[in-house]
Amino acid sequence: xxKIERDDISGTSTTGHEWDGIKELNTPLPRxxxxxxxxTIVWALxxxxxxxxxxxxxSATSGLFGYSSxxxxxxxxxxxxxxxxxxxxxIKAADFGQISQDPKLFEFARAGGAAAFKVNCIQCxxxxxxxxxxxxxxxxxxxxxxxxxxxxxxxxxNGVRFAGDNETRFSQMPAFxxxxxxxxxxxxxxxYVLSLSGQPxxxxxxxxxxxxxxxxxxxxxxxxxxxxxxxxxxxxxDAIWLYGGGKESIVAQITRPRQxxxxxxxxxxxxxxxxxxxxxxxxxxxxxxxxxx
Amino acid sequence: xxxxxxxxNQNVDGGSTDVERHNVEAVNAANAPRxxxxxxxxxxxxxxxxxxxxxxxxxxxxxxxLGIYYAAPWLRWDRGPYAPxxxxxxxxxxxxxxxxxxxxxxxxxxxxAGLLIMAGVGLFLVTSVVGRAWCGYTCPQTVWTDLFLVxxxxxxxxxxxxxxxxxxxxSLDKLRKRLAKHAIWLVIGVATGGAWIFYFADxxxxxxxxxxxxxxxxxxxxxxxxxxxxxxxxxFMREQVCIYMCPWPRIQAAMVDxxxxxxxxxxxxxxxxxxxxxxxLAEGKSAGDCVDCNACVAVxxxxxxxxxxxxxxxxxxxxxxxxxxxxxDKIGKPRGLISYSSLKAYEVAKSYTPRDLLRHALLRPRTIxxxxxxxxxxxxxxxxxxxxxxxxxxxxxxxxxLFVTLSDGSIRNGYTIKILNMEQRPRxxxxxxxxxxxxxxxxxxxxxxxxxxxxxxVEADKLRSIKAYxxxxxxxxxGDTMSFSFVITDATVTEDAERSxxxxxxxxxxxxxxxx
Numbered sequence: 160x161x162k163i164e165r166d167d168i169s170g171t172s173t174t175g176h177e178w179d180g181i182k183e184l185n186t187p188l189p190r191x192x193x194x195x196x197x198x199t200i201v202w203a204l205x206x207x208x209x210x211x212x213x214x215x216x217x218s219a220t221s222g223l224f225g226y227s228s229x230x231x232x233x234x235x236x237x238x239x240x241x242x243x244x245x246x247x248x249x250i251k252a253a254d255f256g257q258i259s260q261d262p263k264l265f266e267f268a269r270a271g272g273a274a275a276f277k278v279n280c281i282q283c284x285x286x287x288x289x290x291x292x293x294x295x296x297x298x299x300x301x302x303x304x305x306x307x308x309x310x311x312x313x314x315x316x317n318g319v320r321f322a323g324d325n326e327t328r329f330s331q332m333p334a335f336x337x338x339x340x341x342x343x344x345x346x347x348x349x350x351y352v353l354s355l356s357g358q359p360x361x362x363x364x365x366x367x368x369x370x371x372x373x374x375x376x377x378x379x380x381x382x383x384x385x386x387x388x389x390x391x392x393x394x395x396x397d398a399i400w401l402y403g404g405g406k407e408s409i410v411a412q413i414t415r416p417r418q419x420x421x422x423x424x425x426x427x428x429x430x431x432x433x434x435x436x437x438x439x440x441x442x443x444x445x446x447x448x449x450x451x452x
Numbered sequence: 453x454x455x456x457x458x459x460x461n462q463n464v465d466g467g468s469t470d471v472e473r474h475n476v477e478a479v480n481a482a483n484a485p486r487x488x489x490x491x492x493x494x495x496x497x498x499x500x501x502x503x504x505x506x507x508x509x510x511x512x513x514x515x516x517x518l519g520i521y522y523a524a525p526w527l528r529w530d531r532g533p534y535a536p537x538x539x540x541x542x543x544x545x546x547x548x549x550x551x552x553x554x555x556x557x558x559x560x561x562x563x564x565a566g567l568l569i570m571a572g573v574g575l576f577l578v579t580s581v582v583g584r585a586w587c588g589y590t591c592p593q594t595v596w597t598d599l600f601l602v603x604x605x606x607x608x609x610x611x612x613x614x615x616x617x618x619x620x621x622x623s624l625d626k627l628r629k630r631l632a633k634h635a636i637w638l639v640i641g642v643a644t645g646g647a648w649i650f651y652f653a654d655x656x657x658x659x660x661x662x663x664x665x666x667x668x669x670x671x672x673x674x675x676x677x678x679x680x681x682x683x684x685x686x687x688f689m690r691e692q693v694c695i696y697m698c699p700w701p702r703i704q705a706a707m708v709d710x711x712x713x714x715x716x717x718x719x720x721x722x723x724x725x726x727x728x729x730x731x732x733l734a735e736g737k738s739a740g741d742c743v744d745c746n747a748c749v750a751v752x753x754x755x756x757x758x759x760x761x762x763x764x765x766x767x768x769x770x771x772x773x774x775x776x777x778x779x780x781d782k783i784g785k786p787r788g789l790i791s792y793s794s795l796k797a798y799e800v801a802k803s804y805t806p807r808d809l810l811r812h813a814l815l816r817p818r819t820i821x822x823x824x825x826x827x828x829x830x831x832x833x834x835x836x837x838x839x840x841x842x843x844x845x846x847x848x849x850x851x852x853x854l855f856v857t858l859s860d861g862s863i864r865n866g867y868t869i870k871i872l873n874m875e876q877r878p879r880x881x882x883x884x885x886x887x888x889x890x891x892x893x894x895x896x897x898x899x900x901x902x903x904x905x906x907x908x909x910v911e912a913d914k915l916r917s918i919k920a921y922x923x924x925x926x927x928x929x930x931g932d933t934m935s936f937s938f939v940i941t942d943a944t945v946t947e948d949a950e951r952s953x954x955x956x957x958x959x960x961x962x963x964x965x966x967x968x
Contacts, residue, residue, distance in 0.1 A: 170481065187492035189696055191689075262897065287852025298856040298864075397859035442896060444856065444866060444921055 243271075247431045255308035258438065265438065272439025275432050279424070288443050293402060293419055298443045301399040303391050304328050306447035312437040318423030319391075327423055330391035335375065336414030344371055349409040355384035355396040356404065464727055464743045464783075471782050473727060474500070474746040478757035480765060496618070497691060497755035499601060500611035500747075504774025513589050514598055522643065525650030529553070534912035535876045542652050548913070554837065555913075557874060566833040570826055577822035579707040581813050582792070583714035587700065588769035593693050596644070596686035597753065600637055607633045611750060637687050638679065645678030691754045695765050702764075710795040711812045715768045717748075717759040717790050718798065725759075729783075741785050748772035748790055758790055843881070843950040844872040845940045854959040857926075863960045864923045871918070871940060873910040881908050882943040883920075887936035888958060890928040894921045907943055922958065929960035 164173045166184055173182045207213060210222040221227070246267045250258060258264050277286065283294045290296035295303065304314050314328055321327040335345060351368030353360035373382075379392030386394030393401060401419070402412050424433055440446075464471040479495040527539035529552055536543065541550040549556040549564070556563055578585050587594060608614045608629050620626055649671050650658060661667035662675075685693055694701060708714065722742030726732050732739040742759070749757045751771045756763060758772045776790040794813060797804035804812075813819075850866035858864055873879050884905040885891055892902040896919035900906065910916045924934075938956055942949040 187489055189692060190491045190493045191692070192696065193491045265897070285852075287850070289853035289856070296853075296856065298853060298866075299858055301859040394859065398857055398861035399859050444864065444896070 243267075247271075250434055251431050255312075255434075255438070258434075259308070268435045268438040269442050271432070272435035272437070272442075275428065275436050276439055279428065280436070283421070288440070293417060295401055295419075296399070297440050298445055299399055300445040300447075301394060301397060302388070302445070302447065303386075303393055303401075305388050306441070306445055308437055308441055308446070311440050311446075312433065314421070315433050315436055315440075316423060316425040319421040320418055321420060321423045324423035324425070328391055328421075330379070331418060332379070332412075332416040334415045340371065340375070340413070342414075344368075345410055345413045348372055348376070348413060349406055352384065352395050352409050353406060356398065357396075358404065464729070464745050469743075469783055471743060471745050471779050472747075473744070474750040476746045476749045478749055478752075478760065479755035480763075481757065481760075494692065495755065497753065498611045498614045498618075499753045499755075499771075500750040500775075501605060502751040502771040502774040504777055506770035506774045510589060510598065510769065510771075514595050517590060517592075517595055518599065522647045525647065525655040531555075532876050534878075536654060538654055540651060541654075544652060555874070555876075557872070560840070563833060563837065566829055570829045570833075573822055573826045573829065576707050577819060577826060579704050580709065580712055580816070580818050580822060582768075583708055583712050584701070584704055584766070584768045587694065587704075587767035591767075593685060593698070594753075594767060594769065596640075596682060597690050599640065600686040601753070603636045603640070604633055607636070634687075637683055641679035641682035642675060644682045645675035648678050649674050691765065694754070694767055701767075709816075709818065710799075711816055713792040713794055713809065713813045714762060715758060715766065715770055715773060715790065716793040716798055717742075717761070718788070718793060719759070720798070722759070722789050741780070741789050743779065743783060745779055747775040747779050751775040841950065841952060842874040843879075843940065843942060843952050844874065845938060845952045845954045846870040846872070847938055847954045847956050849956060849959075855961065857961065858923065862923050862925045863929065863958075864921050865958050867920045867922065867938070867956065869918050869920050869938060869954075870915055871908060871910050872915045873913065876913050878912045879910055880943045881910060882906070882941045883908055883918075884939050884941075885922065885936055886939050886953070888922075888924060888928070888934060891922050891924045891936060891958070894923070895919065896921070924958060924960075926960060929958065932960060932962055934958045934960070 164175065164182075165171070166173055166182065169184060171184045171186055174185045176183050207220075208222065209224045210226055211219050212222065213220040246264065249264055250268050250271075253261075253264070258268055276284075276288070280288070284290050284297055285294070288297040300306070302310070304310055304319070317324050317327045319328040320330075333339065335348075336342075340348065347364045347368035348371045349368070350360045350364035351366075351372050354362070354365040372380075379387055379390050380395050381387055381392065384395030386392050398404075400408065402408055402417055424436070428436070463469060464473050479497060524540050525538065528537050529539035529550075530537055531550070535548075535555070536550065538550065539552050541548075543550065547558045554563075575586055604614065608617050617626060617629065646659075646662070653671075658667060658671065662671060689697075719740075722740040724738065724740050725742035725744040726739045727744045729739045729743050748759070749755070749772075751774070752758070753769060753771070754765045754767060756765045758766065770792070773790045773792070777787040780787050780789055792809075793804075794809060796812065797809055846869070848868045848870070850868075854865075856864045856866075869883065871881055871883070873881070882905060885893055891904070893904060893906070894900075894902045895906055898906070902923065908916065908918065920938075922936075928934075934957070936956055936958060938954045939951065940953075941951045
């Protein structure tokens with residue numbers, strides 16, 4: 160160090176640096192500040208010993224406290240599950256009628272169902288449960304297999320056309336295009352189906368399609384297209400179409416029907432979660448209180 | 453220096469007056485011997501007790517500020533059966549802030565922002581008029597340090613006795629005094645931390661819980677933390693907080709100008725200072741009014757010498773004015789050798805009257821702008837507070853799906869409606885649809901058939917969230933969307949019912965077509 164210059168006014172030495180005549184004072188750090196700095200170093204070292212810190216070849220030191228953020232999450236999940244235990248027990252014990260009479264329990268079940276829905280169901284039904292072509296919209300008031308708590312629950316429990324479940328919901332629309340009806344006949348039947356829901360149609364063709372419908376379709380779809388829930392026969396006289404309601408879509412469905420599959424959730428999800436899912440789906444706006452006659 | 457036992461203090465003017473000369477030097481004196489090091493030990497300061505007008509004023513402010521701090525959580529304010537009766541309460545668990553007749557919900561937090569703006573501008577105003585009055589009189593660091601000094605003085609004696617005690621070897625007496633001092637400091641610290649948490653919970657029941665060991669761990673840890681900060685900051689750190697930690701001393705230079713009243717040593721009157729003033733005058737030499745008794749340095753809680761001029765470490769507590777005035781009285785000179793003065797007054801020396809000083813300090817564009825801002829912020833807050841609604845409605849439309857086609861072809865939209873009853877009584881609200889004449893509504897979980905009007909009970913001081921489904925025939929929607937309103941009125945009163953409206957959008961399928 161060269162000669163130390165002292166500032167006349169403050170008596171403090173300068174650093175020797177100068178900017179346009181302004182000199183920087185070399186004000187000493189307070190000693191306690193220095194000790195605080197040393198303290199933070201000691202703290203950091205101690206911290207790296209008691210908490211995971213030092214990288215090793217395949218992992219890192221685990222720290223004397225044995226802390227891990229993964230372990231913390233597991234603990235918090237266990238705590239949350241513990242806190243929910245009482246509510247879930249109540250859901251398990253109650254039937255749907257009792258749950259819907261208890262607003263707080265209903266809300267708990269609905270929220271639990273919403274969470275489970277986001278994990279298990281949105282892949283097909285969409286995050287807003289609005290479905291898509293071939294995947295039913297769960298918000299509306301049209302149900303293939305029924306929209307009461309119990310009917311939704313059964314669908315969830317056993318699935319639809321699910322090979323792994325003996326009690327699964329099952330229906331199979333025949334492929335009328337495989338020699339049962341000619342393309343002309345299929346076209347006429349489609350015109351008749353269009354007429355059932357009040358859509359624009361060719362009246363002449365529809366008249367030709369009426370007897371074909373009566374002969375082939377009534378047993379599952381009903382005389383006026385009102386559907387038959389027991390066999391999963393879709394309603395044809397409304398505004399909601401699983402595979403599309405235009406002429407082409409109807410023709411395609413009659414010729415070679417698509418048969419959607421939903422897995423059975425019984426055994427994959429626990430009973431309480433399935434119950435919660437039923438309540439959530441019911442609460443989306445289309446839930447039915449009474450079986451339609 | 454302060455560490456050695458004091459030299460017997462001599463008197464000014466060779467003992468012909470009873471003005472004592474203090475053997476003291478400012479901790480930041482320019483001629484202090486100093487090693488060139490990267491760090492410096494603190495020079496301990498032993499402020500002497502001052503007495504005078506400013507000291508009395510400071511006692512008063514200390515009593516008022518500490519009184520408010522310790523007593524305010526215990527004030528009661530009746531709000532009826534549905535709200536707490538504590539006058540000032542920050543209820544974090546229920547997200548409410550109560551201040552006497554005012555209740556603030558979290559979304560009304562802008563009132564607190566407004567208060568902070570007023571506090572900030574008020575601080576600018578005060579600083580531009582009277583310098584660092586905040587630092588010198590009302591800052592908690594100053595007030596609590598002052599309080600701790602009172603204890604220190606009471607237990608260990610005034611300045612000279614404390615210096616002697618510091619230098620003395622350990623003895624039973626020294627141990628007793630030190631124990632007593634630190635014990636009382638800790639008690640004050642606990643009381644300070646204790647008072648703080650009472651602002652966040654019902655004070656009487658929390659006090660019971662604290663004593664019986666049933667309070668929440670966070671209550672105890674808060675008390676412990678604030679006890680520690682009070683004890684350390686007011687007992688040990690003291691002036692270092694102002695010099696090294698606090699940003700305000702660095703900012704305040706921007707608010708002070710040549711007209712601001714700051715504690716000033718009037719060098720034009722005091723210099724040349726001399727311990728042997730009478731002798732010099734008798735010899736026909738010139739001598740100022742300053743007898744170099746160092747009383748101003750001895751009383752300074754920052755340990756500085758005001759005669760070195762304005763400086764960062766000065767908190768303008770004005771105790772040096774008190775000290776100097778009593779000396780001036782004794783030597784028969786007018787008071788005010790150290791006084792509240794401005795740089796401008798200092799330059800023109802004697803020609804400023806106190807009236808001039810005050811006029812120049814108060815009436816400047818700067819102070820007028822600050823006052824205007826302060827008043828404007830206050831007025832806006834007052835008007836907003838007096839006109840605010842105690843009923844609010846928030847509507848969140850379902851975005852996924854935007855709409856649902858029902859089997860009869862009509863369109864349904866879902867809305868989450870939040871009704872905020874901000875009064876401390878349960879109320880029934882009438883929720884209705886305005887506009888969209890063909891629309892009907894159902895509420896999730898309600899047995900009531902679809903209608904355009906529903907009555908909804910909301911608990912006192914609570915928010916209620918309900919799910920509403922609005923259904924419209926597709927033909928009733930002119931475009932892709934249509935506007936209507938949710939309206940909510942207080943159904944419990946017949947006249948001048950509170951009313952809140954929320955414009956909403958109804959989404960339908962695109963008219964462009966496509967297969968159903």
